[in-house]
Amino acid sequence: MFKYIMKRLFLMIPVIVGISFILFLIMDLTPGDPARAILGDYATQEQIAALREEMGLNDNFFVRYFRYAVNAVQGDFGKSYRTSVPVVEEIYARFPATLQVAFQAIMLSILLGVPIGVVSAVRQYSAIDIVSIATALIFTSIPAFWFGLMLILLFSLKLGWLPAVGADSWKHFIMPSVTLAAAQLATTIRMTRSTMLEVIRQDYIRTAMAKGATRRCVIFKHALRNALLPVVTVLGIGFGNLLGGALIVESVFGISGLGTLMVNSVKSKDAPMLVASVMFAALVGSLVNLGVDVLYTYIDPRVKIQYLRRAKS
């Protein structure tokens, strides 16, 4: 198993290199001069030329990419063109907010979505089932910005229970997490319900009943674990996406997370910041994926055998 994980970590390197190269290329192809962007509209032609020379912008594209890569391997991802702050510091400062919102949203989806999905499946076509399916459908259809604004209207303006914007206390994170969780929750409910419906019709469920198992034991011990794989997959993908930053929710609730950071970098052609933050998001996403894959082996022993076989070859 250790060998398998090491192999997967090793395979992340080409992914990260590829992403950084493509990003670097795209930023290079877009019009605009970083030196002018840094110095502003009133700089003279000489000042700009001098800065270009200093930053090495006149070199060939491959030379510049190679120089960037060598520095990056040593931990130096450059300074932001816009703020002159080292990009690593900026990402480091912004990630906790993103992580907190994403983590809370995903926990909310798991803790509510899985039980609701299970009940829905076990009592198929009951009132509970119909209500939960309808709720799921509504949550998938509502745009996040609208849902966020409605929450602010109700809980901040009308009731005054929660602060509308900012990221200072735990209270600030409630509405953003709920907003982000809404769509994720809907997917989790529907996924759990459909896989549970499939699993509870399996022969081994009937075997468990024939052994004299209680209903609860049949559902949670025998059925749920078999139904979890697809649910974990969906949640993993969702979590990976959320960790890359959620622009809309960050904008609505005035949280400075990774999402706003990336969009601002694109707008201001802040290449070092953009390349580093996207690379970071990709890295986090890959790690979450690896985590999900490792989790599979604990849920389903058959998956473990496959991994071990593949790691051997």
Place this chain on the structure above:
Amino acid sequence: MKTTDSKNGLLKIENLQVEYITDDARVFAVNGLNLEIEKGETLGLVGETGAGKTTTALSVMRLLPPKVGRVIGGSILLDGIDIIHAGEADMRALRGSLVSMIFQDPMTSLNPVLTIGDQIAEVLIFHDRYNNRTDVNRRVDEILRLVGLSPERKNEYPHQFSGGMKQRVVIAIALACEPKLLLADEPTTALDVTIQAQVLEMMKELQEKLHTAVILITHDLGVVAQTCNRVAIMYAGEIIETGTVDRIFHAKRHHPYTEGLFGSIPDLTKKTRRLNPIDGLMPDPSNLPAGCKFHTRCPKCIDICRTIHPRSSVRDGHSIRCHLEGEGGVPVAGETAGGEQT
């Protein structure tokens, strides 16, 4: 709910009627079935697909698919307990301890994410057979050895076993609590012939060791001849002939359907170009014919068969439900025409 019972009777099914309600029809799966089984006996329940064999077994376990299948009449007494009216908690206590069931396909009957040791231990724990985990584990080892598997393999998962071995595990689960009755629903159909023989041989040994009564559901008459004491032939949800193995295989008089069944077995000693099946198909169970349910396919059909449902006539414990047996036969006491679908 204990009732006075005959000394050796274990299971008594009287006039059992089961229906399935589907979107487009009411399917009459079991229609007035009568069946008795004594302690330690092996009964072969034979019939073609759709005759209601599995439905009968599921009714005894009370595991008919919820909302779709239900018992609409009759009674099932198992060891003096009224199965049809027992509470759900009482039924849970029975399943796996007093009565167990082995399902047809061992490939899908075991939970893929639990070790086989856990799956065997579970049934012992459900029925509080042992006070501590060490005793449970010891019993798991013992029962694995009993079905011819190495106890060292108890921490492995079902996908690490072959089909025949999985069926051994399924049998181990079914017999772990030493039930008085085992319902084996085509336990060897999904296995290849050599493994079939091994599994049947093992079941027979275990049955003798544990004194378990077995209802062996099958459509393989060869299996019946090898393993059973008594045979019941089922057709369209009722038993049309029962008797000892010797009677069913060697008596002169039979139900025409039984004759057809035996006639359809190819004879290895003779050269034939074609198989000799019973003409026609089993009637649609949502639209059963009036009178004798076999009359549409029966080569000996007479007028009365088309209108009146025949009763069983018994001679020396050999019962045949056919009008042609009527003269000289004695109608079964207490049997009414309630089993008919009119």
